[in-house]
Amino acid sequence: MKKLIFDPELCTGCRACELACSFINEGVFSPSKARIRVVKFDRDGIDVPTGCEHCEDAPCMIACPVRAIYRDEETYAVILDPDLCIGCKRCMIACPFGAIGFDEDKKIFFKCDLCMGDPECIKWCFTQAVRYSTSLNVNTTKKIKMAKKEATAQIRARDLR
Amino acid sequence: MMEKLYGYAGQTLKVDLTKGKIIKEPLDRTLVRRFLGGRGLNGKLLFDLVGPDVDPLSPNNVLLMATGPINGLLGLTTGRIDITSLSPLTGIFGNSNAGTNFAPELKYAGYDNIMVFGRSKKPVYLLIEDEHVELRDASDLKGAGVFETTDVLKERHDDVKVAAVGRAAENGVLYGCIIFDYWDAAGRTGMGTVMASKNLKAIGVSGTGSIEVADPDRYYEVARDGWLALMNDFGFKTQEHSVLGTAVCVGWGNAQGWLPTRNFRESHFEEAEKISGEEFRDRFSVKDSPIPAGRACMSCPNRCKRYGIIRTGKYAGTRGNIEFESIAAFGSKCGVSDFDAVFHANMIANDYGMDAVSCGNMIATFMELREEGIIDDKFLDGLDLRFGNADAMVEAIHKIANREGKIGELGALGSYLATKAISEKAMYYTSNIKGMDSIACDPRAAKGFGFAFAVASRGSDHLRAHPVFEMIKLPPEIGQELFESPEAVDLRKYGGKPEMVAWHEELAAITDSIGSCRFMHASYYTQYPVPELIHKYLKLKGDVHSLKYHEWISAATGWDISYEELLRIGKRIITVERVINTRRGIRRKDDTLPERFFKDRIPKGPAKGEVYLRKTFNKMIERYYEIRGWDPETGLIKRETLKALELDDVLSVLEKEGLVV
Numbered sequence: 001m002k003k004l005i006f007d008p009e010l011c012t013g014c015r016a017c018e019l020a021c022s023f024i025n026e027g028v029f030s031p032s033k034a035r036i037r038v039v040k041f042d043r044d045g046i047d048v049p050t051g052c053e054h055c056e057d058a059p060c061m062i063a064c065p066v067r068a069i070y071r072d073e074e075t076y077a078v079i080l081d082p083d084l085c086i087g088c089k090r091c092m093i094a095c096p097f098g099a100i101g102f103d104e105d106k107k108i109f110f111k112c113d114l115c116m117g118d119p120e121c122i123k124w125c126f127t128q129a130v131r132y133s134t135s136l137n138v139n140t141t142k143k144i145k146m147a148k149k150e151a152t153a154q155i156r157a158r159d160l161r
Numbered sequence: 162m163m164e165k166l167y168g169y170a171g172q173t174l175k176v177d178l179t180k181g182k183i184i185k186e187p188l189d190r191t192l193v194r195r196f197l198g199g200r201g202l203n204g205k206l207l208f209d210l211v212g213p214d215v216d217p218l219s220p221n222n223v224l225l226m227a228t229g230p231i232n233g234l235l236g237l238t239t240g241r242i243d244i245t246s247l248s249p250l251t252g253i254f255g256n257s258n259a260g261t262n263f264a265p266e267l268k269y270a271g272y273d274n275i276m277v278f279g280r281s282k283k284p285v286y287l288l289i290e291d292e293h294v295e296l297r298d299a300s301d302l303k304g305a306g307v308f309e310t311t312d313v314l315k316e317r318h319d320d321v322k323v324a325a326v327g328r329a330a331e332n333g334v335l336y337g338c339i340i341f342d343y344w345d346a347a348g349r350t351g352m353g354t355v356m357a358s359k360n361l362k363a364i365g366v367s368g369t370g371s372i373e374v375a376d377p378d379r380y381y382e383v384a385r386d387g388w389l390a391l392m393n394d395f396g397f398k399t400q401e402h403s404v405l406g407t408a409v410c411v412g413w414g415n416a417q418g419w420l421p422t423r424n425f426r427e428s429h430f431e432e433a434e435k436i437s438g439e440e441f442r443d444r445f446s447v448k449d450s451p452i453p454a455g456r457a458c459m460s461c462p463n464r465c466k467r468y469g470i471i472r473t474g475k476y477a478g479t480r481g482n483i484e485f486e487s488i489a490a491f492g493s494k495c496g497v498s499d500f501d502a503v504f505h506a507n508m509i510a511n512d513y514g515m516d517a518v519s520c521g522n523m524i525a526t527f528m529e530l531r532e533e534g535i536i537d538d539k540f541l542d543g544l545d546l547r548f549g550n551a552d553a554m555v556e557a558i559h560k561i562a563n564r565e566g567k568i569g570e571l572g573a574l575g576s577y578l579a580t581k582a583i584s585e586k587a588m589y590y591t592s593n594i595k596g597m598d599s600i601a602c603d604p605r606a607a608k609g610f611g612f613a614f615a616v617a618s619r620g621s622d623h624l625r626a627h628p629v630f631e632m633i634k635l636p637p638e639i640g641q642e643l644f645e646s647p648e649a650v651d652l653r654k655y656g657g658k659p660e661m662v663a664w665h666e667e668l669a670a671i672t673d674s675i676g677s678c679r680f681m682h683a684s685y686y687t688q689y690p691v692p693e694l695i696h697k698y699l700k701l702k703g704d705v706h707s708l709k710y711h712e713w714i715s716a717a718t719g720w721d722i723s724y725e726e727l728l729r730i731g732k733r734i735i736t737v738e739r740v741i742n743t744r745r746g747i748r749r750k751d752d753t754l755p756e757r758f759f760k761d762r763i764p765k766g767p768a769k770g771e772v773y774l775r776k777t778f779n780k781m782i783e784r785y786y787e788i789r790g791w792d793p794e795t796g797l798i799k800r801e802t803l804k805a806l807e808l809d810d811v812l813s814v815l816e817k818e819g820l821v822v
């Protein structure tokens with residue numbers, strides 16, 4: 001199944017994803033209402049996009065006492081139903097990624113729903129630091145990237161021989 | 162209940178440091194309707210609040226920080242903030258801009274702008290956490306570097322965004338800057354020195370609020386079209402600027418023959434490739450350049466900030482963001498090709514909190530004065546400050562920031578006041594206009610840029626106009642249609658340049674007032690009507706996308722602003738800045754270039770033989786004044802101009818002072 005991939009190596013820290021997310025979901029521009037969040041380490045020049053990983057064995061789903069969190073069959077997204085939510089914050093504490101937020105204005109919890117399979121955030125991420133793809137793609141790409149370095153070394157060594 | 166002000170946060174924060182008082186007020190909506198925000202708003206406030214006799218470093222000067230209506234929204238770059246005050250460096254209108262997450266954060270906290278009055282008895286910092294705003298003791302941070310100050314505030318207050326001043330500003334270096342989150346400088350005209358003079362060490366802000374726009378659907382469409390305009394811009398498509406950052410200009414400027422070398426003696430640096438963007442990428446870059454990384458201001462696909470680290474050697478551990486201007490200031494202008502030293506110089510200037518451009522120019526000037534035999538070793542405190550001596554250059558920075566010896570004492574004043582204190586002859590070797598040190602572009606080789614320096618409201622500066630238009634080989638027909646001359650697209654020609662500079666200035670005034678970035682309308686040419694014209698003259702197929710500031714602002718705020726009104730607001734902003742300068746004594750004679758550029762021909766390189774023709778320059782000034790509605794004799798503003806721009810309150814002040822024609 002496809003999921004959002006967060007790649008700090010490509011992230012520029014522009015936060016367009018945060019704004020796109022808060023806008024599409026809440027109609028306002030507000031990083032504190034975004035489902036995706038970029039943590040910035042300015043001194044070190046590093047930016048790390050974070051968000052819901054739609055875990056296979058989702059702790060939030062397990063923690064929810066009223067089954068307000070469920071998996072969507074079609075998109076495989078882990079979804080929080082605000083109508084069922086009783087506002088107990090167990091999911092928020094259980095989530096290891098801090099991916100569940102609380103809306104101070106509406107007094108409800110919220111999380112990424114993958115925009116029902118059409119993620120808005122990725123449309124504004126120019127460098128594809130956040131992208132919508134299958135996990136398998138990610139590890140293949142990484143393998144190829146690392147192997148390329150090894151291969152280059154091999155070729156170089158062969159040339160020298 | 163007042164009607165909601167869309168696009169804005171809606172509140173102004175007034176901080177009186179003398180009394181230790183903080184006041185929150187609703188944002189002045191008539192003022193922002195006329196001046197938008199940012200630079201426009203600040204300029205008008207400076208006019209209203211600070212009289213013509215105020216000393217920039219006295220408590221009566223006011224430090225103004227303002228965001229604009231698109232800061233913190235999704236769109237083609239929304240993360241730049243404007244700082245305005247009287248400049249201690251030039252004595253006139255002072256102004257600087259930075260791309261920083263501080264800007265949107267301030268709005269999320271609920272404030273569009275901060276006005277700082279008076280002077281605190283002891284060092285303080287201002288802490289803003291949504292509605293909680295307070296002044297805190299900063300005695301323990303006195304004399305601390307920018308990095309340490311930023312670390313401490315972030316540690317204490319849960320990752321707040323920080324604006325800090327460093328030791329240079331505290332020591333009275335006249336070009337101290339305000340540095341945001343370690344690397345992003347509001348660098349020019351000494352805004353940090355003003356902040357330090359108020360005993361305000363830093364500002365920390367965090368905010369959790371939201372910003373609403375008037376018409377969300379239209380907003381989305383307009384923002385998306387602006388975005389697509391950039392994606393389709395042929396300059397952006399090359400990805401050179403994105404991949405190398407502004408450092409791309411080292412190679413570019415050198416090839417076009419405008420890279421100031423050895424204090425503007427030459428305009429071509431034979432060792433430029435050693436300090437190029439490519440070199441930075443290959444040696445220092447941390448992120449996976451060339452594809453794609455870099456770091457960006459809010460909502461910006463261009464990501465021009467370059468972060469790097471020196472891993473080995475004498476300067477190992479040096480890190481941070483670097484920009485073209487600092488590379489040129491400490492590199493080619495000083496004749497230094499040791500990139501480690503240049504990068505290190507940039508970092509320590511950041512930590513001391515002083516403007517790399519003024520600092521580098523100052524050192525380069527000293528180098529030339531030494532070579533000309535105008536200053537001696539005693540003046541230089543034993544430093545062997547030759548062109549090309551990297552170690553001496555780095556040493557000079559320390560001396561200036563700490564004001565050690567004669568070199569430190571005078572070096573802190575910037576190249577204009579320093580050379581003035583040395584001798585009449587020395588003044589020939591400073592490249593400054595209205596007291597401000599010139600940036601890295603040789604006016605002789607780039608006639609539009611040069612002209613822009615001469616008329617810029619904050620003194621020698623490219624960013625008031627940034628007319629890259631003449632550098633990128635656009636079809637001449639566009640020059641003709643927009644600026645009345647096909648020569649407008651030609652770097653070395655004069656035709657259409659006053660018109661070109663005026664248009665760029667007006668748009669830049671808007672950019673700085675809404676909180677967006679210069680590069681989107683003048684580097685890339687995404688702003689209406691340029692993409693439309695490119696489409697027409699290159700006979701391109703498909704849809705045209707363009708960034709339309711007027712529609713963008715309209716969709717965000719709900720006001721109905723046309724393209725024509727947009728340019729009029731730009732004119733209004735520029736006029737108010739001129740008024741401030743007029744009241745501080747600026748006249749036609751001050752709108753000029755340093756003598757050197759009229760007299761000495763460029764000795765070698767691609768622009769060999771180029772000089773700025775004085776006669777032509779004078780004609781251009783006349784044309785420019787005509788466009789601006791200023792008097793060609795004196796440079797004063799005409800009554801009718803102020804009336805047409807609905808600046809009647811300004812006019813009545815000028816009438817009283819006899820400063821209007």
Ligand code: SF4
Nearest residue numbers: 011012014015017125
């Ligand atoms: S839009 Fe992409 S590059 Fe920008 S902050 Fe988000 S993940 Fe990073």
Ligand code: SF4
Nearest residue numbers: 021112114115119121
């Ligand atoms: S997929 Fe949608 S809800 Fe999830 S982070 Fe992206 S924009 Fe937000």
Ligand code: SF4
Nearest residue numbers: 260457458461465678
């Ligand atoms: S182009 Fe550079 S300065 Fe401008 S907004 Fe983007 S990252 Fe910031």
